[in-house]
Amino acid sequence: MLYKEPSSNKIIPKLEDISFYKYQLRLLLKENARIDPKSIEDYISQGGYSALAKALSKMSPEQVIKEIKKANLRGRGGGGFPTGIKWKTTKNATGDSKCVIVNCDEGDPGAFMDRSLIEGNPHKVLEGLIIGAYAIGADEGYVYVREEYPLAVENISIAITQAEECGLLGENILSSGFNFQVRVHRGAGAFVSGESSALMMALEGKVGEPRPKYVHNAVKGVWNKPSCLNNVETWANVPLIILKGARWFRSIGTKGSSGTKIFSLVGKINNTGLVEVPMGITLRDLIYKIGGGIRGEKQFKAVQIGGPSGGFIPEKYLGLQVDFDKLDKAGSMMGSGGMVVMDEDSCMVDAARYFVDFLLEESCGKCIPCREGLRVLSKILSDICEGRGKDGDIKIIEDIAETMRGASLCALGMTAVNPILTSLRYFRSEWEKHIRDKSCPSKACKDLINYYIDPKKCQACQLCLRECLVGAIQGSKDQVHWIEQEKCIKCGICQEICNFDAIRKISKEPIPKNPLKGMKPIWRMEN
Amino acid sequence: MVRTVVLNIDDKEVRAKEGISILDAARKSSADIPTLCHENGLDPYGACRICSVEIEKKGRTKIVAACCYPVEEGLKVRTKSPKIDKIRKTIIELAAITAGEGLSGEMRLLASKYSADLSRFRSRVPTESTKCILCGLCIRRCIEANWDSIIGFAGRGVNRRVVLFPDRSGICSICNYCYDVCPTGRISSIGPSPHFPNIDNVTAGRE
Ligand SMILES: Cc1cc2nc3c(=O)[nH]c(=O)nc-3n(C[C@H](O)[C@H](O)[C@H](O)COP(=O)(O)O)c2cc1C
Ligand code: FES
Numbered sequence: 146m147l148y149k150e151p152s153s154n155k156i157i158p159k160l161e162d163i164s165f166y167k168y169q170l171r172l173l174l175k176e177n178a179r180i181d182p183k184s185i186e187d188y189i190s191q192g193g194y195s196a197l198a199k200a201l202s203k204m205s206p207e208q209v210i211k212e213i214k215k216a217n218l219r220g221r222g223g224g225g226f227p228t229g230i231k232w233k234t235t236k237n238a239t240g241d242s243k244c245v246i247v248n249c250d251e252g253d254p255g256a257f258m259d260r261s262l263i264e265g266n267p268h269k270v271l272e273g274l275i276i277g278a279y280a281i282g283a284d285e286g287y288v289y290v291r292e293e294y295p296l297a298v299e300n301i302s303i304a305i306t307q308a309e310e311c312g313l314l315g316e317n318i319l320s321s322g323f324n325f326q327v328r329v330h331r332g333a334g335a336f337v338s339g340e341s342s343a344l345m346m347a348l349e350g351k352v353g354e355p356r357p358k359y360v361h362n363a364v365k366g367v368w369n370k371p372s373c374l375n376n377v378e379t380w381a382n383v384p385l386i387i388l389k390g391a392r393w394f395r396s397i398g399t400k401g402s403s404g405t406k407i408f409s410l411v412g413k414i415n416n417t418g419l420v421e422v423p424m425g426i427t428l429r430d431l432i433y434k435i436g437g438g439i440r441g442e443k444q445f446k447a448v449q450i451g452g453p454s455g456g457f458i459p460e461k462y463l464g465l466q467v468d469f470d471k472l473d474k475a476g477s478m479m480g481s482g483g484m485v486v487m488d489e490d491s492c493m494v495d496a497a498r499y500f501v502d503f504l505l506e507e508s509c510g511k512c513i514p515c516r517e518g519l520r521v522l523s524k525i526l527s528d529i530c531e532g533r534g535k536d537g538d539i540k541i542i543e544d545i546a547e548t549m550r551g552a553s554l555c556a557l558g559m560t561a562v563n564p565i566l567t568s569l570r571y572f573r574s575e576w577e578k579h580i581r582d583k584s585c586p587s588k589a590c591k592d593l594i595n596y597y598i599d600p601k602k603c604q605a606c607q608l609c610l611r612e613c614l615v616g617a618i619q620g621s622k623d624q625v626h627w628i629e630q631e632k633c634i635k636c637g638i639c640q641e642i643c644n645f646d647a648i649r650k651i652s653k654e655p656i657p658k659n660p661l662k663g664m665k666p667i668w669r670m671e672n
Numbered sequence: 673m674v675r676t677v678v679l680n681i682d683d684k685e686v687r688a689k690e691g692i693s694i695l696d697a698a699r700k701s702s703a704d705i706p707t708l709c710h711e712n713g714l715d716p717y718g719a720c721r722i723c724s725v726e727i728e729k730k731g732r733t734k735i736v737a738a739c740c741y742p743v744e745e746g747l748k749v750r751t752k753s754p755k756i757d758k759i760r761k762t763i764i765e766l767a768a769i770t771a772g773e774g775l776s777g778e779m780r781l782l783a784s785k786y787s788a789d790l791s792r793f794r795s796r797v798p799t800e801s802t803k804c805i806l807c808g809l810c811i812r813r814c815i816e817a818n819w820d821s822i823i824g825f826a827g828r829g830v831n832r833r834v835v836l837f838p839d840r841s842g843i844c845s846i847c848n849y850c851y852d853v854c855p856t857g858r859i860s861s862i863g864p865s866p867h868f869p870n871i872d873n874v875t876a877g878r879e
Contacts, residue, residue: 335828357718357740510832512719513805517766517793520830524797541793548762551735551755552721 151415151437168434170397171421172405173381177265182300185307188268194313196384200276201321204387209280210236213383215391217403222248222339222376223451223480223556225402225469231373234363236281238371243283245274246348246367246374249290249297250332250339253452254503256483258407258419259377263290263297266381267304271327273383275313278325281373286327289344302329336453336507340555341374343509354509355555376481378407398424402468406479412448412486413440422467429463432486443488446587447571451480453500453507454560456567457493476567478560492589493572494579498526500564508557515558518549522565531592534580539569584653591635594652598639600625600660601667602647609639609648619659625666627659679747688743695723695738703751706760706782708767708855709807710739714816720807722763722782726750735759757786764788772801776857779805803858806832810850810859817847 148157150164157163180187188194200209214229235243247270251259263270274286288305290298305327308314316324330348332338338353345367347353366372382404386394395403402424408431411417415437422431428448432438439445447457450467456477458465465471469479487496505519522545525538546562553559569576578584585593598609598618603625610618610626617633620626628639640648675690681698688697693716698705708720716739723738728748738751750756764783768790771779775790783790794801806825811834814821822840827833851859 357716357737359736359741505829508829510806510827510829512721513763513767514721516806516830516832517769520769520799521766521793521797528796541796544758544762545766545793548759548766552724552737552759552763554718554721554737 164434165416165418165420165437168426168430169421170405170423172385172397173262173266173269173378173407174419174421176269177261180266182265182267183303185268185304185311188266192388193268193384194272196387197272197275197279197313198319200279200387201319201323206236206280206282209276209387212391213280213386216386216394217391217401218379218382218386218394219402219469220376221378221382221406221479221482223478225479228375228379231363231375232277232281234361235283235371235373238364240369240371242285242370243281244367244370244372245278245281245283245286246344246372247274247286247288247377247380248339248341248344248374249288249294249377250344251291251294251377251481252336252339252507253481253483255411255485256409256452256481258409258482260294260297261419262377262381262407263288263294264300267297267301268308269381269384270377271301271304271308271314273380274327275308275318275325276383276387277373277375277380279318279321279323283373284324284326285370286325287348287367288327288329289332289348290329291338292331292333298329298331305329335509336504337509337555337557340557342555344374345372354511355557357554378482399466399468399471401470406467406482408482408484410436410484410486412484413443413488413491414438414486415440424468425466427463428458428465428467431467431484432463436486439486439488441488443490445486446489446491447487447493447496449477449485449487449496449500449564450483451478451563452483453503454478454557454563455480455483456563457487457496457571458567459571476563476570478563490587490589492530492585492587493568493575494526494585495530495587495589497564497568498523498530501526501561504557504561508561512554512558514545514549514553515555515561518545518553518558519561521545522562526565529576529579530585530590532579532583532590534583536580538580539576542569578653582653586652588650588652590652594635594650595630595656596628596633596635596637596640597649597651597656598626598628599647599649600627600664602645603660603666604645604647605666606644609643612638612642614638623665624662625660625664630656677743677745677747679743679745679749681749682751690743692743693739694725694727694736694741694743694747694749697743698725698738698749698751705738705751706778706785707739708778708782708805709809711809711813711853714809714812716740717808717812720763720767720805722760724756724759724763726753726756761786761788765790765792767805769794769797769799770802771805771856772803774801775803778855779857802833803856804834805856806834807855808834809853809855810834813849813853817849818843818845823850 210232218228219225249259288301338347340355342358343353343355348367362372405421407421410420447459449457501522505523508515510516549558549562588594617629618626676687677690681703686701706722708722709717718737718740724735725738765788773790811823820843822843826835
């Protein structure tokens with residue numbers, strides 16, 4: 146079987162040359178295809194655990210932290226917090242016992258980068274965790290995995306047992322005098338349980354609700370022990386840095402963001418899936434070279450980055466380099482690495498509404514700005530999308546957004562307004578059209594559009610007439626068809642199946658009159 | 673020995689014991705920060721966010737909850753500013769969605785102080801007024817007084833509500849504390865002859 150590139154129709158014999166792979170840098174993902182995740186021998190044969198051996202035999206804990214700091218590794222779980230600094234704070238905090246924790250809650254809908262790492266290469270994450278524990282002086286480790294990932298739980302549990310059997314976990318690891326053990330915790334995963342303080346509450350067996358954490362978890366975390374929580378991908382980077390050095394790691398990426406990042410690339414593009422790219426790659430390269438461009442003949446409209454609370458980035462910023470600070474500046478965020486590409490058919494008001502509704506379901510409800518703010522935003526957004534928008538709505542949205550962003554208890558509420566604010570910032574005229582004219586320029590909001598059959602194109606084939614779910618299409622074999630607007634539920638099936646491209650969506654324009662009784666299709670009249 | 677730190681609250685130098693909150697330090701220096709979910713003697717909870725203040729640290733400003741944020745050496749705090757006032761006003765207007773417009777207690781005082789328009793958001797989201805803002809004071813006060821609680825939270829998000837566990841009514845020591853701490857007047861006085869506090873089964877939240 147030979148692969149044919151969709152853009153050029155050329156046959157590409159080698160995997161590395163397919164542009165989906167050619168522009169990636171799969172430092173973390175490449176081993177997934179080569180090893181059996183249930184076999185520690187496989188991992189070791191690829192050089193696994195040599196970073197741990199190096200750290201334990203040749204480096205002091207301080208040197209390990211220094212190396213991570215020098216590498217400028219930043220948290221891959223959302224905030225991009227410098228990992229070395231977090232480790233140092235935990236190391237310096239007072240406490241007889243300290244914890245290191247892997248965050249594999251991954252609550253973003255459609256994201257599966259952490260899952261693929263833990264399922265496909267659990268020893269890599271474990272090795273990073275053990276090195277971190279050694280550096281920090283932790284004696285206890287937890288891997289928090291969401292319940293919906295049974296294979297991840299299975300593979301990491303097997304990996305832990307194997308590592309124990311090989312003396313890589315437990316007492317006196319590799320005869321270094323360092324003791325460390327790891328347990329797996331299954332989280333009954335709401336989205337907010339992935340937030341650090343909520344996750345620690347859940348580890349303690351309490352309800353996974355965020356708590357005020359002005360005293361850092363690094364000082365007082367699980368059971369008040371100094372605790373260091375990092376994302377799966379963050380931990381997986383650690384062995385690479387220890388083996389190849391901070392300088393090598395910094396040579397990849399941009400000044401502020403080193404290394405690679407895994408994204409889950411989905412939406413209206415030709416190639417979807419998990420991609421790992423060097424930081425600093427432009428959005429254009431990611432979407433067009435790796436993603437293969439927009440599906441069909443459509444235009445790119447926006448890309449949403451960072452999970453449900455990431456912001457939308459418009460076409461004019463396609464040249465933006467993917468890195469923590471540049472994405473923040475554009476009103477979006479790296480987040481965990483969800484990336485949804487939207488085309489001209491997507492309505493940016495409706496898209497904002499979709500994410501607000503998701504977050505409304507996921508808010509724990511503890512603090513007023515997030516709970517009540519999302520309640521009002523969701524209602525106003527659905528009003529706007531359904532043609533009940535009012536003057537002054539945008540002002541209300543902005544007031545609430547300011548309060549949520551500034552005063553919410555946790556980052557869920559603080560960042561929940563990113564989709565709305567970026568949609569307003571880059572696509573304001575769409576909002577105004579919805580509110581003022583009750584029209585949807587992308588013709589996506591059902592309540593603001595009508596379907597209409599162009600009598601000049603209709604061939605009276607009766608296909609739509611038969612398929613219409615509610616019998617809203619009138620006409621006959623000799624009579625051009627029309628839609629009875631009161632009956633139409635705007636499901637769009639007629640437009641999809643019409644062979645003559647006769648059915649159009651219109652928004653705001655007056656609906657043209659029904660064809661005259663007895664009007665025949667144009668080709669028959671000509672005959 | 674507890675260290676003392678020096679911080680700056682509304683341009684006044686304040687000395688405070690390390691570990692106490694901005695709120696406690698500010699009250700000593702007679703700066704007025706409103707609270708709705710805080711009560712002396714109870715652990716800070718950080719749910720109402722009305723105590724939001726602006727802090728400046730290393731040249732960067734940030735909004736934090738004064739009841740939870742511990743004092744730090746050299747911290748600059750602003751307890752009043754147009755930005756803070758606007759956030760507090762918006763929070764009261766948001767709280768009014770469940771609390772309703774006929775308020776009593778602390779909520780009412782704050783609503784007039786910040787000229788909050790209580791129907792601004794309420795009119796957009798038709799919700800039954802429950803008089804409760806889910807501050808959790810009654811629950812936390814009850815746990816503190818009785819080591820256990822006959823009331824607790826149920827539900828998530830907009831379905832969060834305070835519920836009564838009738839099977840635990842034996843715990844009630846008729847201490848009246850839940851009535852005393854309620855900032856909206858939701859829990860009514862139990863009257864001259866002591867009996868069980870007047871909390872409906874579901875007191876707040878659900879639409
Ligand atoms: C609502 C919410 C959900 C989160 N979910 C996750 C998650 O699923 N996985 C994750 O690694 N971090 C998640 N985070 C970020 C964590 O709070 C924390 O910052 C991160 O795990 C720290 O690791 P890092 O420094 O390696 O990124 C979430 C944060 C918030 C506010
Ligand atoms: S009083 Fe500080 S959050 Fe409620």
